[in-house]
Amino acid sequence: MEMMQLVKLWALTLCLVVVLPLAQATDVSYCDKKTEYGVKVSGVEITPYPVARGQPATFSIAATTGEPITGGKLVIEVSYFGWHIHSETHDLCTETSCPVSEGDFVVSHSQVLPGFTPPGSYSLKMKMYNTSNKELTCIGFDFSIGFAASVSES
Numbered sequence: 001m002e003m004m005q006l007v008k009l010w011a012l013t014l015c016l017v018v019v020l021p022l023a024q025a026t027d028v029s030y031c032d033k034k035t036e037y038g039v040k041v042s043g044v045e046i047t048p049y050p051v052a053r054g055q056p057a058t059f060s061i062a063a064t065t066g067e068p069i070t071g072g073k074l075v076i077e078v079s080y081f082g083w084h085i086h087s088e089t090h091d092l093c094t095e096t097s098c099p100v101s102e103g104d105f106v107v108s109h110s111q112v113l114p115g116f117t118p119p120g121s122y123s124l125k126m127k128m129y130n131t132s133n134k135e136l137t138c139i140g141f142d143f144s145i146g147f148a149a150s151v152s153e154s
């Protein structure tokens, strides 16, 4: 890993650990357990936790790639108690610094969940593609949305 990347990764980790004590590490699973994905994901941290409605939530995904990634996209799908409610596509390079060299990298995705989002149990599925539209990884994890923001909102 290059020095700058190491510093960035370390700074991000420090930031998550020290500044954001409400961050939560979450269990991640691959969409297809039999597939050997080119990008391995070791964990996800969600800040704040539980996610508050109408406020940005940050999903920091720690990953490792076996080959350099020049660019690509992220497809994110959110489900509520198993119901697909939201999907969006992002340029991979807006969520991590491109090009990604072989080794560890972090994808940081921030998103504001709509104010009407009911509290409860959600799951998020994230697929990563490279510029040749080849699926590099597909992961899923659960998170919950609290009642917190509804107080200040209304």
Ligand SMILES: *[C@@H]1O[C@H](CO)[C@@H](O)[C@H](O)[C@H]1NC(C)=O
Pocket (backbone or CB within 6 Å): 038, 067, 068, 069, 070, 130, 131, 132, 133, 134
């Ligand atoms: C995308 O990933 C596939 C599989 O790892 C690889 O063969 C291909 O060269 C990659 N494309 C680019 C543009 O990196």
